[in-house]
Amino acid sequence: MKTNFQFSNLCGTVFQQGNIIFTADGNTVLSPVGNRVTAFDLVNNSSFTFPFENRKNIAVIALSPDSNVLISVDEDGRALLVNFRRRVVLHHFNFKKPVKALQFSPDGKYIAVTHDSHVQVWRTPNHMIREFAPFELHRTYTGHHDEVTSIQWSSDSSCFLTTSRDMAARLFTLNPLEGFRPKTFAGHKDLVLSAFFSADSKTIYTVSRDGAVFTWQEKDEESESDSDDAMQGGVGVAIAQTRWGIAERHYFNQPGTKVVCCTFHAPSSLLVVGFSTGVFGLWEMPAFTNLHTLSISQEKITSVAINKSGEWLAFGATKLGQLLVWEWQSESYVLKQQGHYFDMNSLAYSPDAQNIATGGDDGKVKVWNTTSGFCYVTFSEHTASVSCVEFAKQGQVLFSASLDGTVRAFDLIRYRNFRTFTSPSPVQFTSLAVDPSGEVVAAGSTDSFEIFLWSVQTGKLLDILSGHEGPVSSLAFSPSGNLLASASWDKTVRIWHPFNRTRIVEPSQLTADGLAVAFRPDGKELAAASLDGQLWFWDVAEGRQTNIIEGRKDISGGRRADDRVAAANNSSTKAFNSIAYTADGSCLLGGGNSKYVVLYDVREGVMVRKFQISENLSLDGTQEFLDSRRMTEAGPLDSINDRGEESDLDDRLDTSLPGASKGDLSRRKYRREARTTCVRFAPTGRAWAAASSEGLLVFSLDETVIFDPFDLDMELTPQAVLSTLSKREHLKALVMAFRLNERALIRKTYEAVPPAEVALVARQVPRAYLAPLIRLIGEHLERGPHAEFALVWATATLTAHGRYLRDRSGEFASVFRTLHKGLLDFQTSVAKLCDENSSTLDYLLDQLHLKQAQEDSDEMEE
Template sequence: MKANYKFSNLCGTVYQQGNLVFTADGNSILSPVGNRVSVFDLVNNKSRTYPFENRKNIAAIALSPDSSVLISVDEDGRALLVNFRRGVVLHHHNFQKPVKDIKFSPCGKYFAVTHGSHVQVWRTPNHLVREFAPFVLHRTYTAHHGDVESIQWSPDSKCFLTTSRDMTARLFTLDPLEGFKPKTFAGHKDLVIAGYFSTDGKTIYTVSRDGAVFVWKAKQDENKMDEDDSDSDASVASSSRLEALGDMIAKTRWGIHKKHFFNQPGTRVVCSTFHHASNLLIVGFSTGVFGIWEMPAFSNIHTLSISQEKISSVAINPSGEWLAFGAQKLGQLLVWEWQSESYVLKQQGHYYDMNTLAYAPDGQTIATGGDDGKVKVWNADSGFCFVTFTEHSAPISSVFFAKQGSVLFSASLDGTVRAYDLIRYRNFRTFTSPSPVQFASLAVDPSGEVVAAGSTDSFEIYLWSVQTGKLLDILTGHEGPVCALDFSPAGVNQLASGSWDRSIRIWNVFGRSRAVEPVEVNSDVLAVAFRPDGKEICASTLDGQVTIFSVAQEGLKQVNTIEGRKDVAGGRKMGDRTTAANSTSGKSYNSIAYSADGRCVLAGGNSKYVALYDVREGEGVMVKKYQISENLSLDGTQEFLDSRKVNEAGLNVDMNDDRGDESDLEDRLDHSLPGASRAAGDLSKRRYRREARTKCIRFSPTGRSWAAASTEGLLIYSLDDNILFDPFELSIDLTPQSILSTLASHEYLKALIMSFRLNEKALTQRVYEGIPRGDIRLVARQVPEVYVPTLIRFIAEHLENSPHLEFDLLWASSLLMVHGRFLKNRSGEFASILRMLQKSLLGSQTVISRLCEENTSSLNYLMDQAKVNENAQEDVQMVNGV
């Protein structure tokens, strides 16, 4: 069993806070998700989350114009310099103050960052050279009397415009100019959200929070001078004009030319952006409405309500076709194509915590349920949610796939269990109990015909028939809430149940005998799981123990006990009076899962750690411990608290309610219940510090990955298969030239193996396609077994993107015929590769069958037309003959 699982992707969270950024080609968008950064490929419909983490939630991100350097800054002003193409952290830097905005200059040589009421301009570090001091300060600019809100560079990178909470905007030059003083743009009656330059630099636009847009131009006397200068210098090249643009902007005496107002009653401007090429001003409002105005005429092109909450961030791609919006409160990310008025991307995670998850049998689909009563189905490859079910009216407690994978079941605290058809995407069956109860657990038998749910208030287990929807049986005997259920995968009709009454029961569901002997444990049972062969049961209890039972005819027999409290312990909360090492009370695993081969058990709970145990032959040894988050914005991620943040009352200052410091009125309102306020741990507060924990853990059916429903979203960890090359198999003679020469000398097997060792995809494809059709069977027979999975994976990928269908089918058939026994004996290990091949073959079959049906219809039509023409000619001949 491999244990080198690494963070692969983050689903379920698409946006939290901060600004959205498009890449230079406009095909992808970067979104901050907690203390990580996700990249959404809008063309290929895929998303990925970088593995690096900031210390706290990200407040601002910036991408260099050549898309090589990414800077992400957290709430405290600590920044990471990242090689964007490789996702590798190059340097750490602390700006010492919270950062509101950070922008790269259009030339890419500098970037400006807000520093309280000041602005700092730094030289862009070189990502290709290892520098001792990569962050070099160019200048610090001081003029504002309030915190700077935004920065905007001029097109020539010689000037930049800043806006502030002091209701002004100011113009600075990158380098000192003789006689230049920072220009002040005053007149707004509220804080200025942003300011923008026009393409020619002759117009400046400023947008304030109260919905006013001021157009600034040169004063009248300067306009005449500019006209005279333009007539005399009409022959100056465009390059020299661009060089003089910064001087022209700096020397201009700016004045208000026009004042415009959005006239949106009862709302405020939250964010805005400007597209220079098309002069489009895009504005997001606090009511979830956005609008597009064409400047300088200020003509409203489009206005649409896209969210129920305020739009926190807006961005536009370089071509000006796609608009991206982020809503912080709902966690929404929307990409809108305004010309065709259609969504390119529309994603939203669970509104609050994600409670449970389940893998589909194909290992590519994951279902999640949350406190918002929604059931979402995600594609593990793309990271996108493709269907959401909203029929439940209370938090989801458990979800489960049927063995065939086309039916999804969910249990909720609203007293219903629902079955969803994943082909037609509808709720086709609803199961209820005779009297209203809350369901806390769910299980489906291997045949998919019986569904069981355990209740929290009546302590009973209900069984329904999926075909008829009728209640089959009610199992009684537990004296506490039934929090865990699991059917035996071996198909022996055994149902295991765990309850808070400190007992585990094995029910023979379809047997005549109803006698069930409970097995007592030391504490409340939180989770139970059958081993894939059905011969063992693993149970987690409230005292932190993980107990292994052997399933026999005479009952359960305890074979091993794992003391997991010390393993799950770690992470000190802000209000804890004890250290992290001693805060083991209350620490336990509330979710456990067996690996696909049954050798290991994965366990997670109210902690930042997830532990992997080896349970073969009663060992119970912890193999590895994974930390799901290093985000200090979450509670329980620190091992030691900073004593400098403890006040005289012994409370942490981070727990102080700073709601009154918010800028928006609704954020300053106190919604706590009257008379319920306490010094610490006020449970009536609507806002409190979220805790790093894991609510549910599941292994994929192939065992190549596992997923965790955590505070930050759906975390996916997978085995690291993306190894570029194996240096132990390389030699100094193994080069692309030597591989091509080997291929030219008709040594096909040797060339193929050499290309696999070097692992250059383009080179491997060239060797693969260079093997003659007649030699495929011979080469497939001689391929070493260690390279068979790699070759099958390559064929599966080649099938999706290549027109050489017969060539690929011949390769696949030859490999399966020769190495079929080897693949069958290791079916669990190679399941993901075989599924990939099956998916590619089914895709090709679908395309060909659709093409054949279209050709058949066309041929039938042509034959019918030919018959019609023949009959018409015969009729004409008969008429002529008559």
């Protein structure tokens, strides 16, 4: 089995903090998610997360005007210089102080960065020149008396405006100008959030937090010769030589609220403002005409951006993790996404691997599309934390268990909760399992230590399985559906025969509390995880223990800020709370209260690979060693609550309840911990997902590796493959392309086979290349335009090699699921197209009948 899984995408988190930006074409939104950056393509309805990670949560990001260079800066001022198109980190740099704003000049040659009360301007690294030091400081600008909050360049990149907490804005020139002294724009009564140039650079707008907008223009008419000289010197000289004064004062008049963020679109003179009540407003300047005011969130809007054409507005709300893109002219949402408010507790793959369902502490169940990375439905019927989610075998029904004492069934066709299962006496459900037929659902409780079984069709309680002496932590049905395994805190694992109660249930003893249980895909082996970090394996048919893996040292890692011992000696608290078999059953994946997810070879009992879910130092438990310089007499600096030192009153207020740590809508936990609550393998075997503190992490097999030196010789080259293809030797060319394993070449030879010869070529394909061929057919069916051609290939391959594939179904399980996923996707597309056309066809038939009836009546009259 391949183990080269690489980070693929981050779902479940769409925005955390920092600023949102649009790309130059205006079609993509970049959003900081923790210490990563996610790009949302609004035109193609897809998203991806960059593979790089900052040291801590990102505070500000900026993209060069040509969309080549991306800079992301974390809370400490450490920056990453990234090639945006290739998604590769080029350079690490430390600004040595927290950065509040970062702006590229419009010509892309300079970067202006806030540096406490100063502003630094750096030269943009040039990709054409191989520089030893990519960041070269141009100048440092001083003059503000408090922290600088924003920077705005003029259109010709010759000067820029800065705003500060000292309630003033200042105008600086990029290069020294004779006789010029930095201009100060004072008069506001609260900190100035932003300052903007108008399109003709003859007007400046400043916006303060208390809701005031000042319009600055030239004080008095200067002589024509002075203005002519200024215009000859350029826009920057004209701005620098202008004597600015307040022309108008405007106020938003939003009672009981403050301005949190704002942006300005100079070509259309649109001012967009986000308020602390979740309301945003759209004003046209300089007349200050209110075009639009709308409440889009329940919490304050912390970031706002507008695309180059001025059509789409992007908003981010930190507290709820919301990301919204609004088209203001049509008054419609282009994108509306929100992650789970707090931690995810569980996840489940749909049988076709196209969707992932997640349940969280906020009581919501969300379904995410694995291809686009977007959440397309949210169920909020639960009134407490969702502990477990599971799909039915057919994938059209989703089940969820919650601490509110209910198990709910959701219809994924009509998007409604059609069944609610409850116990005779109220209990909290922490585990869930669904029969392969989808007819029976089982849930385990923490209060009564019992397992409840319901009929999905009738909603009635079928049975109550008693015997455990502690909370039931995990349940799993066997693939055949006649066995139910359960793990409990009473240090036992039990295998039940829920439909044949005459058989005696013998508990299998563990050395510690049972946390998770899983059946191998063929149902012949059972695995369980215990609190002491061990993995146990049993032969289901014979009921004997076959293996045990000591995994505590493998999963241990990471030291919390308040730990008194080193990470190497603190493995007693580390254990696997979720395990999952791979699609072929050869390996087992485990995750728990650690920054690691571990992959084991079951037969050999050895660790194959260890994945680190996050390197974010803003989370607890990501460091192996603590920095002694951060230790004080009051304890570690990271564990000290410094909320009372915040500059804004809203941030200083503490609305938390004493003793509460999580699960409520107030901020109770000041430092989140790096941990994994659930891991699951995709049915196709090509990916796995983990519900973690960072969000829903998806790891997939690295598709960028295009070379696999298997059965090669000196004569096997791409030119040789193309030459063979030109001679119409299709089978030989296809085998040669498979040996080179270059995706573009394989696709070219595959599509070059004439449809009439597909059956002959498929029959003669060597068995060693059946797996990549079936996977290629499935991917081509899912993404390619030639659906009928792929169906012909699938029919011919399965007809010619069906018996061989059936005898080795376990070996080819993952490629079968890939093909199945492609077929289902195609079937869904065709069904949707037919539904859309049915009304048109009905209309045309009705028109035909009316025309015939009209002709008949005309004939009768004649």
